[in-house]
Amino acid sequence: MEFYATLGDPCAKREVLEKLFRAGMTGIRVNLSHTSLAKCAPILEELYWPAARAAGRPDAHLILDLQGPELRVGELPRTLPLREGDELLLGDGGVPIPQGILQTARRGQQISIDDGALLLDVKRASPTVLLCRVVRGGPLLSRKSLSLLGAEIDTPPLTSDDVENLSRARSCGVTHILQPFVRNRQDIDVLRDTLAVLGLGRLQIIAKIENSQGCSHLDEIIGAADQICIARGDLGNTMPLWKLPGIQKDIASRCRAAGREFCLVTQLLWSMEQRPVPTRAEVSDIYNGVLDGASSLMLTGETAAGKWPVQAMEYLVRTANEALNAI
Numbered sequence: 001m002e003f004y005a006t007l008g009d010p011c012a013k014r015e016v017l018e019k020l021f022r023a024g025m026t027g028i029r030v031n032l033s034h035t036s037l038a039k040c041a042p043i044l045e046e047l048y049w050p051a052a053r054a055a056g057r058p059d060a061h062l063i064l065d066l067q068g069p070e071l072r073v074g075e076l077p078r079t080l081p082l083r084e085g086d087e088l089l090l091g092d093g094g095v096p097i098p099q100g101i102l103q104t105a106r107r108g109q110q111i112s113i114d115d116g117a118l119l120l121d122v123k124r125a126s127p128t129v130l131l132c133r134v135v136r137g138g139p140l141l142s143r144k145s146l147s148l149l150g151a152e153i154d155t156p157p158l159t160s161d162d163v164e165n166l167s168r169a170r171s172c173g174v175t176h177i178l179q180p181f182v183r184n185r186q187d188i189d190v191l192r193d194t195l196a197v198l199g200l201g202r203l204q205i206i207a208k209i210e211n212s213q214g215c216s217h218l219d220e221i222i223g224a225a226d227q228i229c230i231a232r233g234d235l236g237n238t239m240p241l242w243k244l245p246g247i248q249k250d251i252a253s254r255c256r257a258a259g260r261e262f263c264l265v266t267q268l269l270w271s272m273e274q275r276p277v278p279t280r281a282e283v284s285d286i287y288n289g290v291l292d293g294a295s296s297l298m299l300t301g302e303t304a305a306g307k308w309p310v311q312a313m314e315y316l317v318r319t320a321n322e323a324l325n326a327i
Contacts, residue, residue, distance in 0.1 A: 001320060002061065002295065003024050003313065003317050004029055005027075005299050005309065005313060006299060007029065007030050008301075010303060010306060010307070011304075012047065014050065016310060017048055020303070020310055021051060022055050023317060025060075025313050027063055027176075028048060028060070029065050030064055031304065032065055032165050034143055037064065037165040037169070037172060037174075038165075041172055044173065048062070061175045063206070064165060064177050064178065065178040066162045066166075066179060068179060070180050071155075072098070072146055073141075073144045079140065080140040081138075082118060082137040084135065084136065085134060086137065087131060088120060088134060089129060090102070090120075090131075091129035093129065097130075098153070098155075100154065100155060101130075102126075102129070102130065105125050105130055106125050107124060108121075109122045109150065110150075111130075111132065111146065112237045113140065113144050113145065113147075114138075116136075116233075117136070118134070118137065118138050119134075119135040119136035120133065120134060120135060121133045145234060145237075149238070152183075152211070152212070166194060166198055166200065167198060170198075170200060177195070177204070177206065178206045178208055178229060180210065182209065184213065185220040185223070188224040189224065191205060204227060205225050206229045207221050207225035209231060210232075210234035211234065212238050212239075215235075218254060219254065219258075222260045225260070227260065227296075228251065228263070229263040229298075231266060232248065232265065232267065235247065248292075252292040255293065261295035261296070262293070263295065263296040265297070266300060267282075268285065268286055268299060269286075269312045269316060272302050272312040276308045276311050277311075283315065287320075288323075290323035290324060299313065299316060
């Protein structure tokens with residue numbers, strides 16, 4: 001079974017990476033929504049691969065999570081504290097957001113930010129600006145995920161930044177590509193063609209299921225991808241949260257039936273960003289995910305921004321191994 005961390009400041013240290021490997025980590029994810037492969041290359045060359053060799057894992061995985069058609073808040077000069085009932089301007093003269101949201105949003109729709117941590121009601125809409133009311137407040141930071149609930153935004157499967165990052169993949173030792181917001185087989189075909197042109201046809205494509213289109217075209221995506229990733233963060237933004245466990249179970253079942261490996265990600269040990277011990281619900285979630293057939297588990301904020309990255313990996317691996325022993 002594979003156990004992945006996400007690269008970030010807490011684990012961008014040689015000694016921490018070695019500890020993560022010795023705890024059971026088998027690879028690391030680079031989230032290109034917040035950085036570039038060029039910026040990460042020194043860390044990978046000077047820290048990650050030496051730590052992998054020192055820990056006896058020269059075959060470790062390196063996973064690129066592309067930007068793809070994901071929608072995000074633009075750059076902000078500072079963190080914006082949002083309070084329930086506040087009004088917020090998006091677009092011209094306000095918080096920068098993608099043009100596709102501005103052109104699609106209508107009065108009465110809701111906008112989810114940062115995997116649902118923040119929620120806005122659209123009060124007035126025009127092609128250049130949205131006036132919103134804060135329904136669920138908190139700190140608003142740059143580059144946080146953005147979703148117009150109940151709507152699909154037409155965007156290309158790969159960005160120019162994606163292609164630039166992929167052009168550096170060979171020199172950095174990349175082994176897998178996480179393709180975000182896969183909507184259908186055509187999205188995967190575009191990525192495969194791009195990899196072939198770059199001489200990267202050997203790389204494994206992991207298709208992230210995180211929108212309603214991906215769920216609707218799941219069988220063709222399962223057939224086209226090398227692996228599936230059940231990406232519960234943005235997937236949970238497309239539906240009432242109480243429906244998410246059933247969708248997760250359905251995706252897992254269909255992957256098993258097709259003989260396709262799948263990865264489970266998002267908030268596996270979310271509380272361990274701040275606490276050294278997980279909740280009972282979190283370890284139960286991991287245990288059941290393994291029983292459902294997950295071939296890999298991935299930590300995100302727990303290692304990219306959390307205070308306890310090594311401990312989080314230890315709990316992840318030990319809980320998963322308990323489940324494997326029960327199968």
